[in-house]
Amino acid sequence: MNRRTLLQAAIIGATAVLGSLPALAADTSSKLVVADQSELVRNLLDASGERKNLDFAIEFPNFAGGPAILEAIRAGALDIAYVGDTPPIQARASGTLLPIVGTFTREVAQYRLTSRPGLVINKLSELKGKKVSYVEGSGRQVFLIEALNRAGLKLTDVTLVNLRVADLPDAIRSGTVDVAVLQEPHVTRLVKQVGASPVLDPEERKLLPSTSYFYARPEALADPAKVEEIKKFLTAFVRAGKWSNDHDKEWAKFYYTDFQRVSAEDTDAILKGQSPLIFQTSAEAIPHHQKLIDILYQAGSIKEQFDAKGSFVDTFDSTIQQAREGGS
Numbered sequence: 001m002n003r004r005t006l007l008q009a010a011i012i013g014a015t016a017v018l019g020s021l022p023a024l025a026a027d028t029s030s031k032l033v034v035a036d037q038s039e040l041v042r043n044l045l046d047a048s049g050e051r052k053n054l055d056f057a058i059e060f061p062n063f064a065g066g067p068a069i070l071e072a073i074r075a076g077a078l079d080i081a082y083v084g085d086t087p088p089i090q091a092r093a094s095g096t097l098l099p100i101v102g103t104f105t106r107e108v109a110q111y112r113l114t115s116r117p118g119l120v121i122n123k124l125s126e127l128k129g130k131k132v133s134y135v136e137g138s139g140r141q142v143f144l145i146e147a148l149n150r151a152g153l154k155l156t157d158v159t160l161v162n163l164r165v166a167d168l169p170d171a172i173r174s175g176t177v178d179v180a181v182l183q184e185p186h187v188t189r190l191v192k193q194v195g196a197s198p199v200l201d202p203e204e205r206k207l208l209p210s211t212s213y214f215y216a217r218p219e220a221l222a223d224p225a226k227v228e229e230i231k232k233f234l235t236a237f238v239r240a241g242k243w244s245n246d247h248d249k250e251w252a253k254f255y256y257t258d259f260q261r262v263s264a265e266d267t268d269a270i271l272k273g274q275s276p277l278i279f280q281t282s283a284e285a286i287p288h289h290q291k292l293i294d295i296l297y298q299a300g301s302i303k304e305q306f307d308a309k310g311s312f313v314d315t316f317d318s319t320i321q322q323a324r325e326g327g328s
């Protein structure tokens with residue numbers, strides 16, 4: 001299926017599940033609706049002061065993971081969405097092209113392979129035979145596959161337990177799974193509260209950079225007014241991200257300590273494990289996206305090894321370049 005056909009299919013399918021999302025199926029014509037996760041985007045814009053510079057209405061419905069966002073954007077309830085590195089690939093593999101309009105990454109992954117209380121994993125090879133959470137369509141999927149690849153293992157070498165993203169912390173706490181792919185502040189909380197443990201193999205910190213995207217509903221990109229709003233939003237987001245790099249302690253207190261109620265001590269630990277946000281144009285982001293596609297294809301998680309270039313639009317590249325090169 002070529003890119004034009006995929007784009008047409010995405011437009012036709014955008015309302016396919018509208019009836020399943022009555023709470024979100026609102027008219028988006030008078031505002032920009034941006035899917036958020038862990039309320040990160042909204043908080044970043046608020047903390048940096050960039051939100052007040054936007055001259056249009058904007059909403060941030062919050063989601064737990066890429067699969068739920070895909071359902072909502074197919075329903076026409078969202079304009080753009082903040083997602084991890086795998087959801088755009090899974091959407092395209094299922095026949096829905098949701099063009100990527102912005103990419104941001106950290107050199108060190110924010111995902112952590114985390115084991116249940118009483119289990120310490122020193123080497124990635126020790127994942128063999130373990131019960132491991134598997135969230136298809138989430139960025140956690142490709143992170144786990146690459147961890148197994150580094151250990152010389154396959155998905156068939158572990159017992160996969162399909163869970164929702166929201167259920168992962170409790171699955172580790174209760175021992176329902178041996179290992180889950182988690183993010184902060186859940187890793188630090190579970191280590192403190194129940195004695196969970198991040199995988200200790202130094203290779204785990206070298207697996208993949210922490211890459212996230214904003215992808216768009218095709219109809220939004222066909223609307224000149226929406227395109228202008230997306231440009232302004234991306235400008236504000238890049239500036240906000242630069243602010244967080246330059247004011248990391250202030251940002252960490254705002255988001256982790258004050259909003260997520262993480263202790264100051266644990267907030268410091270989270271901050272030490274983070275690397276700065278990097279904002280990429282489509283040309284800069286394509287090589288890594290191709291690597292992710294190849295990993296998923298070789299693992300049998302997608303049936304087609306498609307060209308990463310078809311997942312991006314370059315409409316907003318100059319916007320991202322100008323914002324990242326400008327003042328904080």
